[in-house]
Amino acid sequence: MLLNIARRTALRCSVGVLRESAQPACSSALLSGHKVSSAPARHYARTAKKKVQGPESQLSDLSPAMLKLDYDAVPLAQTTDDVVKRLLSLELASHSEKLALKKEQLIAKVQRDESDRSSVEVQVAILTARIRNLQEHLLKHHKDKANKRRMLMAIDKRKKLLKNLRLERYDAFENVCEQLGITYTFPPEYYRRATRRWLAKKAFCIKVFQEVQKQKAEQKLKLKQSAEAAETQTASQ
Template sequence: MFTSLALRGALKSASIVLRESGIISRLNGTTPGLPLKSGACLSHLIARPANIGTGSFSIQPVRNYARAARKRKPVFQSQLSDLPPTMLKMDYAVVPLAQTTDDLVKRILTLELASHSEKLRLKKEQLIAKVQRDESDRSSTEVKIALLTVRIRNYQEHLHKHAKDKANKRRMLMAIDSRKKMLKHLRMTRYDTFERVCQELDITYTFPPEYYRRITRRWLTKKALCIKVFKEVQKQKAELRKKIIKSSHTQADQPKITAAVPQ
């Protein structure tokens, strides 16, 4: 079975070479051309006649296919880029001996060789320290907003590299909705704290729409009909207004006829 397949492939390749060589020689005008079957393509070959008298030729493959230029993604600014690599980790920041160790140990204790989760943990503590009410505050609305902000930005950085990750995209949208609810509650109860939190965490608050409605095909059709009727009514009113203005102008142009009073 394998030998028959190999023989069949060898015969097929030999026939293709013979057919192409006949075409090339026919183009050069040295030998009579061989018949060409429909569907044969020589776009990947270039013939260079070396010795036309002897009938030999050289074939050079061409690999310069047209490729679409790939668009480079813009560089995403990570929220962890402002953490210097010489900063100590959270567990060793309060240890005085960590400042006097040699360089090799200090590389291990600093953020130079730290993992992503350790850097993220330090960033959470930095944002919490900006908005917390006191040093022991870990459960207020401001602290929860700070934690959600770090999580949302981490999801955004991940989705910039892996755009097809639907699960993390769903988690990011859920976190955004939770933060919107907390910001709305904070804005209605304590507006000064709301402004301070948005300024410290660099959050742009967008107001929600006043009216929510599920978009259906029936609702879209009804809306289009109402818009069409409204435009038609406005058009009729404009025509009626023009007629009224025109009639008033004609009445003003007519001369006033005073009736003769008998004496």
């Protein structure tokens, strides 16, 4: 018993001495400006984050050597030196200038003649270029509510134009969808917001219909049995 008490007191004294001896070393290290760390620092190499690539842009097929829309039909722009041609090309063009050229390319695919600028097919081509541009913008800026609203309005307008074109001229409708790469989906025949009251009413109506059908089946079975019984009675007589 006395031996155990003596050992414990000796251990406590040794721990106190070690703490007192470690304090001046730490204070001297802090005064000299060196950082004191309990464990050695380990610096591991971090893997590079892979960038998530979105769908291909509609402007990716435009060559940088192509001239801008305003200078494409000017013959002098074809014979100028390389510096001026580079200034007039799409290499240094803005996004709006590239989008205008892409819009003209889509219009040229579906327009009826060279002077056609207001037909349903041309309106669908213009809306398609605008919708795809807004979709690419919203992939980068998904919180832009104003442009999201503009995109949804343009989609609704294009749906109405395609619906009317499909009813009036089906061959032109098929050509527009094929040339512009549009997939037309039919709208639902009936749509109603599913509230809890409406769902409860619908379930109750279904239950009532099933009960009525069950009663009708029982009545038909009784009539059939009574008819068979009458036939057997007449046959026995």
